[in-house]
Amino acid sequence: MISDDVDLVFHALEEHYMGKPLDYINKCWEENKSGARITLIALYDQKFAGWLHLLSTSYYPYFVDEGIPEINNFEVVPTLRRKGIGNALMDAIEQISFDKYGIVGIGVGLYYDYGNAQRLYVKRGYIPDGRGVFYEGKYAEPGRFVQIGHELALYLTKEKPAGR
Template identity: 60%
Template sequence: MTNSIEIRQMTESDVELVYQVFTEHGVGKSRDYIQRCWEQNVTGERITLLAFYQQQFAGSLHLLTTSHYPYFVENGIPEINDFNVIPPFRNRGIGNALMEAIENIAFEKYGIAGIGVGLYQSYGSAQRMYAKRGYIPDGRGVAYQQQPVTPGSMVRVDDDLNLYFTKVKL
């Protein structure tokens, strides 16, 4: 079934396609955001991979060469970021194919990859996937908006509450 999946780097001509498909499927990404991602691919700040299933756009995944998470920045760890598989294409191996491809890039250039994951139920599949792929917590605890959460503080449980993980090249 994986021969039905193609993974390739984003091109400028993909911006409109990605925006249209994300919009059709309720994936909240603005055209400006997608355009900015493309521009960051040109400058080398980001690598964006796109997945196609039977020639249909099915998802995307990014590698930030410089993370926004301070621990990753301080240690030169690139961050796998903004993982999206379009709902009708889930459970077909697309997510794993994207992860494999982006990890290969990260490991080739840096020898390590970092990733953050949300802590509520919607992130359950991602949490399980990262554990199965060998990611381990970075040991810094929970972060909110990329900043450590101190004991006793109160934070909102939303997309900005994350636990960060790393995986090294074996």
Template identity: 55%
Template sequence: MIEIRRMRAEDAAMMREVFLKHGIHRDEEYYPRCWRENEAGARITLLAFRDGEYAGSLHLLTRSDYPYFAENGIPEINDFNVIPPMRRQGIGDALLDAVEKIALEKYGIVGIGVGLTASYGQAQRLYARRGYIPDGRGVVYKGRPVPFGEQVPVDHDLNLFFTKTAERL
């Protein structure tokens, strides 16, 4: 059984502990900051539990750091993680179903960025399968479109951004 619920204040320490155990590193202040942003309405954090065990989470940023999304009022799915031993059990789809329902009801559109290296291959395929399409702005490095001919490192900051509208449910 998969349960999806919103983050609570007491979840920050548990999330940090489980993520660290599975090699998912964030700075010490990340989880408390997520909670504060939830309280302020800048972020909605959803947590997944499988048979009562924490299985993953994602965030919906009500104002994206990606300029195109911010300028157009497109909320962004951010920091989407399913704990490695829990993958391929429907948890990611359950989290996306829940966050899409929230975003599409309120905004009519939702966005997401994905890395371009092979390590993001599963995510790339997942978003395509779920009806996300590229936003048409091209490759982005550290939030900035990469002009033709410019060279940038191929790392976790090299992304392509996608959107999904209520019509593509």
């Protein structure tokens, strides 16, 4: 991400009904400058096609404790999915993470809107971190009720393959 990408991303996300507040996109740029985040942007036919972020310090407690960076806010324009854009972004961000940390983590939602992401992460070799599902800042415990939504996630990790 470079400073000129702030407006590009903002307008492209709005155009595809994937909008994010301009303040959030500016925050991403500031965190790229500070090194707290790496944002990769994909273009297709010279237009915005998607983006993802690597947080050096995750919001997820287990990743924080273990020093595992987190892939965050991974989005590909819906009309451009199934063209290899998401895999290209993942290849690039995994390589960056493996070179620096030897491991990478990601969280995924548990309802149908996340179905494509769930399948992609499994195909790419991600495995659950073994701590169960996470809901509103806490691990879900037996007998606790949770609501299916964006706050319910399963976290996965992938280690650097041997020989890389």
